[in-house]
Amino acid sequence: MGYIYADNAATTKMSRHAAEVMLGVIENNYANPSSLHSPGQLAAVQLAESRQAIAEILNCEPREIIFTGGGSEADNQALISAAAIGQRKGKKHIISTKFEHHAVLHTLQKLEKQGFEVTYLDVHENGIVRPEDVKAAIRPDTVLVSVMYANNEIGTIQPIRAIGAICREQGVLFHTDAVQAVGHLPIDVQADNIDMLSLSAHKFHGPKGVGALYARKGVALTSLIEGGAQERGKRAGTEDLPAIAGMAAALQDAVREMDANTAKVSALRDRLIEGLSAIPHSTLTGDREHRLPGCASFCFEGIEGESLLLLLDQKGIGASSGSACTSGSLDPSHVLLAIGLPHEVAHGSLRLTLSPENTPEEMEHIIQAVTDVVAYLRSISPVWNDLQKGIKNYVIQ
Numbered sequence: 001m002g003y004i005y006a007d008n009a010a011t012t013k014m015s016r017h018a019a020e021v022m023l024g025v026i027e028n029n030y031a032n033p034s035s036l037h038s039p040g041q042l043a044a045v046q047l048a049e050s051r052q053a054i055a056e057i058l059n060c061e062p063r064e065i066i067f068t069g070g071g072s073e074a075d076n077q078a079l080i081s082a083a084a085i086g087q088r089k090g091k092k093h094i095i096s097t098k099f100e101h102h103a104v105l106h107t108l109q110k111l112e113k114q115g116f117e118v119t120y121l122d123v124h125e126n127g128i129v130r131p132e133d134v135k136a137a138i139r140p141d142t143v144l145v146s147v148m149y150a151n152n153e154i155g156t157i158q159p160i161r162a163i164g165a166i167c168r169e170q171g172v173l174f175h176t177d178a179v180q181a182v183g184h185l186p187i188d189v190q191a192d193n194i195d196m197l198s199l200s201a202h203k204f205h206g207p208k209g210v211g212a213l214y215a216r217k218g219v220a221l222t223s224l225i226e227g228g229a230q231e232r233g234k235r236a237g238t239e240d241l242p243a244i245a246g247m248a249a250a251l252q253d254a255v256r257e258m259d260a261n262t263a264k265v266s267a268l269r270d271r272l273i274e275g276l277s278a279i280p281h282s283t284l285t286g287d288r289e290h291r292l293p294g295c296a297s298f299c300f301e302g303i304e305g306e307s308l309l310l311l312l313d314q315k316g317i318g319a320s321s322g323s324a325c326t327s328g329s330l331d332p333s334h335v336l337l338a339i340g341l342p343h344e345v346a347h348g349s350l351r352l353t354l355s356p357e358n359t360p361e362e363m364e365h366i367i368q369a370v371t372d373v374v375a376y377l378r379s380i381s382p383v384w385n386d387l388q389k390g391i392k393n394y395v396i397q
């Protein structure tokens with residue numbers, strides 16, 4: 001069996017179709033869409049067609065889409081734009097959640113330093129925001145609510161439509177980081193009452209470094225980059241047409257194949273959840289029902305996620321853990337802490353995220369490998385020894 005890639009929430013393999021579309025643009029449509037000559041106009045047509053394709057899928061107008069350099073940039077621009085609107089109106093309160101992506105959380109921290117006040121809502125044990133909590137947090141000076149569509153670590157899907165309806169009724173802007181959802185779940189910005197939405201191509205088998213921000217007309221965007229008048233003055237810099245066309249093609253494919261992919265991938269996920277739940281003192285993290293079709297996320301008591309990942313990699317399995325071990329810090333994931341897991345358990349996390357390229361045989365291989373590696377790591381763990389001897393109590397029964 002070849003290497004098993006099960007880290008599709010981190011990034012996906014670009015589809016052959018998206019790569020072919022990109023190569024076609026690189027070779028045949030390389031002029032600058034802002035140029036007045038005919039090759040430039042051909043490039044402008046392809047740019048417009050890509051925008052139209054994405055707008056149709058989200059159910060908005062093409063002029064409500066601006067292209068960005070990915071999901072992080074779209075998140076930054078959405079929050080900074082809403083803050084500027086709030087500043088002009090004297091509204092300096094923002095509502096978000098404890099388990100957003102760092103592109104949102106770090107931008108909010110920056111806004112806090114500039115005098116904005118942020119309420120971080122609880123996501124409860126199941127990893128789902130309650131619309132009534134959003135409603136209760138709204139104040140006369142609230143300018144924005146930002147809640148992610150689906151969480152990238154535990155895969156839980158949020159009640160976006162209900163939250164959007166509350167925001168609409170209260171006259172508060174509503175942004176959603178839909179990077180994990182676009183191309184995987186049906187999304188309609190009108191029906192979902194969304195004012196701003198971030199998406200990223202590399203999470204749905206498109207190219208990396210390109211994304212889009214939907215902003216309902218009337219929502220004034222602040223440009224993050226000074227320069228030319230591209231994207232109606234909201235995002236300076238020559239458009240990356242190969243990447244944008246590749247993103248549009250990948251999204252069209254993802255939406256056309258969505259039902260079939262969801263059926264296939266959720267069956268694989270369900271088998272993983274069944275198989276891994278048999279490991280003693282383990283728990284599925286996040287709600288069992290309201291979760292992304294391809295996401296199985298776990299915590300195992302008495303082990304370190306990093307060691308688990310390294311040993312799985314040696315067995316030919318690429319997975320991910322919630323605990324960010326960047327720059328040697330051993331801080332457990334803010335997402336796992338937000339759903340109420342204690343530090344010692346949050347360290348033993350594993351995230352497996354699937355694509356339609358995965359197979360049932362691979363799932364059996366993963367279940368066996370994780371079961372063996374968890375047993376091995378426990379056999380050499382002093383913490384596990386204490387738990388077994390009753391010196392410490394299990395957190396996960």
Ligand SMILES: *Cc1c(COP(=O)(O)O)cnc(C)c1O
Pocket residue numbers: 009010069070071072073075101103148150151152177178179180200201202203209210211
């Ligand atoms: C991946 C991801 C991002 C960042 O997108 P990039 O295109 O990598 O910048 C933002 N939010 C969520 C939920 C993500 O999963």
